[in-house]
Amino acid sequence: MTELGPVAWPPAPIRTERLVLREPEARDRTAAIELLASPEVGTYLGGPRPRDELERTIPGAPGRRPGLFIVDLDGAMIGQVMLTRDTGHLRQAAGRAELGYLFLPRAWGHGYAGEACAAALDWFAGALPGEPVVLATQTANTRSMRLAAKLGFTEEERFEAYGAEQWFGVWSPATPSA
Secondary structure (H helix, E strand, O other): OEOOEOOOOOOOOEEOOOOEEEOOOHHHHHHHHHHHHOHHHHOOOOOOOOHHHHHHHOOOOOOOOOOEEEEEEOOEEEEEEEEEEEOOOOHHHEOOEEEEEEEOHHHOOOOHHHHHHHHHHHHHHHHOOOOOEEEEEEOOOHHHHHHHHHHOOEEEEEEEEOOEEEEEEEEOOOOOOO
């Protein structure tokens, strides 16, 4: 059993036309720190995390985190996709599988997020047939809103949280992904 339920973890790496979705490795540490410390990445997530804190807290060898895929382009981490059961940060997502994603700014605008998220959702649909996935994003995050629509998420509700309007959507395996 994992955070995703009765799913064997980790799955074999998932390969797309340009990307590999895989488990975290020690070589990803520098990119992970860059990702979490990025002001651009943190814009809709409460701001960047302090680099010195990340240097202290991110281990040299990653632990196993069911549902976390590193997005690898040509042997280097460019982002991550998470499919996890919500841990209570939003009441709307409680107990449901939730999609999250973060990409380095240099990877933005190339379609990598759509490609990686679609592959992760396809894997999820095969691993847990019929189970929906939810996604929350700030409505001000227009890139994330476009990606949610492209992936086939449909709006369930909008609400205020974390000082901003949030969009909450659901994806069903019957809904075609991008």
